[in-house]
Amino acid sequence: MLSSFDLFKVGLGPSSSHTTGPMKAALRFVHYLAAQMQAQKVHKLDVRLYGSLALTGAGHHTDRAVLLGLSGLRPETLIPSDADAAIAAIQKSQTLMLGGKIKIDFDPKADIRFEGQTSLPFHTNGLRFNAFNGDGDLIASRIYYSVGGGFVVDEDEAGRNARDDVTITPKHPFTNSEELLAQADEAGLSIAQVMLENECAHRPRAEVLAGLDDIWGHMQASMNHGLRREGMLPGTLKVRRRAPGLYLKLRVNNPDPKQSCERSDWVNLWAMAVNEENASGGRVVTAPTNGAAGVLPAVINYYQHFVPGADGDGVRNFLLTAAAIGGLYKRNASISGAEVGCQGEVGVACSMAAGALAAVLGGTNAQIENAAEIGMEHNLGMTCDPVGGLVQIPCIERNAFGAAMAIQAARLALLGDGKHAISLDEVIKTMFETGRDMSTKYKETSQGGLAVNIVEC
Ligand code: SF4
Secondary structure (H helix, E strand, O other): OOOHHHHOOEEEOOOHHHHHHHHHHHHHHHHHHHHOOOHHHOOEEEEEEEHHHHHOOOOOOHHHHHHHHHOOOOOOOOOHHHHHHHHHHHHHHOEEEEOOOEEEEOOHHHHEEEEOOOOOOOOOOEEEEEEEOOOOOEEEEEEEEEEEOOEEEEHHHHHHHOOOOOOOOOOOOOOOHHHHHHHHHHHOOOHHHHHHHHHHOOOOHHHHHHHHHHHHHHHHHHHHHHHHOOOEOOOOOOOEOOHHHHHHHHHHHOOOHHHOOOHHHHHHHHHHHHHHHHHOOOEEEOOOOOOOOOHHHHHHHHHHHHOOOOOHHHHHHHHHHHHHHHHHHHHHOOOOHHHHOHHHOHHHHHHHHHHHHHHHOOOOHHHHHHHHHHHHHOOOOOOEOOHHHOOOOOHHHHHHHHHHHHHHHHHHHHHOOOOOOOOHHHHHHHHHHHHHHOOHHHEOOOOOOHHHHOOOO
């Protein structure tokens, strides 16, 4: 079972699968070399990016992420401006410090190869690292897969059962929403309480609560940065950041969102602020991915500003409920746009936020499950066609729509009694099958959809 702290990870934008994941894969290769006692012998490296990682890797900063990981840097602690400096130093010197310790020659342009015509068998987001000694002999080679949301598996884990991410031994085990509801009913607990007791099997309660507060703190920080940073986003599209201007406009009308009638404008703003921060390579929290990182913070802010009695416990319950739902998608389908399209990213975020909002608005477990189901049902089939291979168009606005749909889904579910025709498990299965059937050109390759119908400047 997945812990909330595996699902909500602090990392660098613009993509959890194409930036954070490859950075972690490169770091894992460094650790692998050390474990094999080969690190000191490395004279040269080459890195190959396959499938979607190659096709949209340049716009998603995959090559930069690989350089940072090989240098021993971690996505959760690296400051974005330090990342820029580290990349510039490697490019200028044509060397890198492997694991931060061993200097080797490395020409990023020649030594990282984009092989978009080749896909490795387990997942389209494959990377291979080859290490050579001074005689040019291959001394180590390893394949990793970045399977979405910053999760990485190596070639052995992929061969066994990569979907089995056992990270906590839960008090209330569940593998699908039917079991989750049954566990909660049997114990007389809410979904958030089930998740909290499961987390507490792994670490002290105070640590769990502090960790949830920390996640919310990072989400707020990314939003606040996005609200204030003016200018253009990186890349060829010349997309201007809209959040600071929109923020100014809304504050002129009413400085306190709580007093504002324009609630949907504020929700749009909060979601877009996070995703503009993500698109600029800033620090965000995967929820469940970087590309979909704006949906949950925007809906939590909606709860905090517009729901009477909202408090810190409510935010924690929101995150726990969302994590329980997100874990079902990760386990039984996919949260990778390269595997199932954007329904697996913004669609899943919408479903998580819908269920979580229903929870903090006082919904029963059945209504929560209903809200999460509605949140996905109307995102089924949503493709991933990022223009220019950047996580900007349609991604930034799409988060605003994901947040708005989540609020609608929660409200709709709360008007009912929790009984409904399609279960969350059925919609998760449908999403996965739809993703499997979707043409590759609509799965984070920038070979279809908007990506081929918009002329880049
Ligand atoms: S379209 Fe959706 S899945 Fe694709 S990069 Fe953008 S946010 Fe991610």
